[in-house]
Structures are given as C-alpha cells and as structure tokens.
Amino acid sequence: MASSPPPPSPGTSPVKLSDCIEDLLKFTLSTYAPPASQLSLSRDYCSRLLQHDQALPDAPAGPGAGGVPAYPLYKHLARALDRSINSRTYSKAPEYESVSDASFPADGSLGEEEREKEWQRAIAEKGSILLDTLGSVEFELHVQEPYLTQLASGRKSVEGRCAAGAYNLFGPGSVLLFNKCLLMEVRDVRKYPSFSEMLRAEGLSSVLPGVESVEEGVQIYRRFYTEEKELSNGVLGISVSKPDRQPHACLADVLSGLGCEGVGGLVGMVHTAGTVADALPPPRSSLVASCMNPLRPDVKGCFLTDAARALDKHVNRSSEGWWGRLCGSASVKNSRALEVVNRLLNQCCWMNAHMLQPNEGVFEIRVREGYGARWSLDGSKFIGFLEPYTEDGYSRRWHN
Known part of the structure; x- marks a missing residue:
C-alpha cells in the first residue's frame, strides 16, 4: 500500500487571518453550535451556512463575486469576516452595499443604526481578541x-x-x-x-x-x-x-455579537420592514429549477415555463427595454426567460427575505437598476419578476 506523504515541517508565525478564516469558521459552525457553547446562532442556522448545493459545484467566493452567492454560504461569510475584522469595521462587500435609490424599497426597520453599532463593536472588540490570539501562534x-x-x-x-x-x-x-x-x-x-x-x-x-x-x-x-x-x-x-483562549471561541463571540441579522448582512442580505431575521439566500439551483417549472403541466400543448409566462407580462412595462424582447416558440421563450433569471441572479446587488402577509414570506432580489424577481422563502416556488420600486407603482400598473 502506498504511504501517505510525510507531514510537512510545521508552518511558522505570523498566522494571517485570511489564511485560516475559512477552516476556522467551518470548525466553529460545525462543532461550536448550541447547546455546546455560547454561540447565539441556532444549530439550524449554522447548518444552513454550511450546506452545499447538491445540484451545483461549490464556487469560489472570490473578490467581486456579486449576485446571489453560491453555496456553501460560509465561504462568502468567511471572506466578509476577514475583510471586516482586519479593517476593524463592519463591512459588507462593495457589490452588496446598500443602494440609496427610489428604485429600491426603503429601509423601514427600526433601530438599524443601533444594531449596526452593536455589529461594529463585535467586529472591533471581539475581532481584535481573535487577531491577538492568532498572533500568539508560533x-x-x-x-x-x-x-x-x-x-x-x-x-x-x-x-x-x-x-x-x-x-x-x-x-x-x-x-x-x-x-x-x-x-x-x-x-x-x-x-x-x-x-x-x-x-x-x-x-x-x-x-x-x-x-x-x-x-x-x-x-x-x-x-x-x-x-x-x-x-x-x-x-x-x-x-x-x-x-x-481558543480562536474558535473568539470567532464564536464575534458571530454572537453579530447575530443572524449581522451575519446575513455580511452575505449580502438587507433589512427592511418585515425582514425575516434568520433567513438566508436559498440555493441557486432551487431558484433556477422553480423558474423552469411548467406553467400548466396538466394542459396538453402548453410548454411555457413559469418564468416565460411571467416575462411575457413584463416585457412591455419597461420604457428602457430592460427585459428585452420575447417572441418565437415556447422553447425560445423559455430560453429567453432563463437568460433573464440568470442575469438577475448574477447581477443582483440587493437581496431580502421578508413577509408580504402574515403567512407569506418571500425571497426578493434586485439589480442596480431596480428590476428583480421574487420566490418563496426556500426558493421552491417562483412568484414573478419585479419592476423598479416606486411609491405609486401599483396605480401606474408598474409601468416605468
């Protein structure tokens, strides 16, 4: 039997957070979850951060990788934590920074400024302890x-x-x-x-x-x-x-200080009135698959998908022609709708999970121009496309 390669001579200091944050975060979420520790994130929430998308290969969370993040989400969170802790500032990725524009629903949540101060303290104070702990490694x-x-x-x-x-x-x-x-x-x-x-x-x-x-x-x-x-x-x-003093305990303190909303913000989620605090972006494969469900599976000769039917409602609403044209056979229309869905998934800079009604939660994304789409919270049901947000949008039938 072939022998394994010998262990390399040990690495020496200094230890950079960027070199270990991904493994450290995975270990923390895997073994340092309640009830075994003071980590305030639920076991289910930790599991969802670690979850892989079985239908898609893991994608690297490289710089500038905007859009709906690919699974596992902890890799994107690790990159955001590294950036924030090293700068000692709670910092979303630039591609997910809040957009102050009338095309986006306003942040109607209360106490946002106070919460961000708490997140800032967690990053600055608890994060500094983590850096000091890693600094002691020889x-x-x-x-x-x-x-x-x-x-x-x-x-x-x-x-x-x-x-x-x-x-x-x-x-x-x-x-x-x-x-x-x-x-x-x-x-x-x-x-x-x-x-x-x-x-x-x-x-x-x-x-x-x-x-x-x-x-x-x-x-x-x-x-x-x-x-x-x-x-x-x-x-x-x-x-x-x-x-x-353990680095995983220090990181658990950082995560507890951020809570679900602070962690969600680092993976790109925004917070408005009605936001579901512990929601995370669904797997991309679920979002795409639900768009491609047949519109009327029981009707013979109906080959349109849910996304193609929804796009047909929107192509004439944008004076800028943002949605493009929709014509041809059902197959062509379905392909065009899938292109639009992927464009939204790849270019969105705004993601939110919120309640429309007491029992109806949605996952919503928008690109910088304000156009977007909605799904059920878990991504299993495609609801429809969205026009840029305006106060009088309903009375204008969302034409812009």
Missing part, C-alpha cells in the same frame, strides 16, 4: 481525524513527529495551531530513538487513543515516515495541553 500543524477531535476533547495529549526541521524548535510554552482552528500549548518535548519506544513510554492512550497495540501504532506512523527517516532523525513525543 507554529502550525495539521492532523487527520479522529486526532483533531481527540486533541480538542483532551483525550489525546501527546503528538508524535520525527525530530526533523522546525520540530526541533518546539519547547515548553510553544504555541501551536492545529488545522488552522485549534490552539495547543507545548508542555514538554521528549526525544526517543523510534516510534515504538515513544509509544511505550508515553502510552498509547495519550498518543493514539483507540489504537490497541504498539505495532498498530507504528504502522500508522509508517504512512507518513519511512523507517530510514525515523531511525536517522529520531522521534519526538510532544506533550500538549489546550489553553482556555
């Missing part, structure tokens, strides 16, 4: 599961490595960051001629919990180190303990 290491979980729980208290490279710089008090999310402090470092002697001296339960024999433990290390390297360099038994 070396970075990586371990596979289940060893990361065992280190975090305290079951594993000794890490074994070949005595090569920067590992020889480890000493009592050295601060280690495992897998970009777990902080450990070195208590002692002891050198041995081989892994078998290290395992016997330190104890299997401390080094490799769950492994039943020294021979089995040696085979685990053999996946990473050849016998020649082991014998020529020797082996270190690195005794570690977990300090109280």
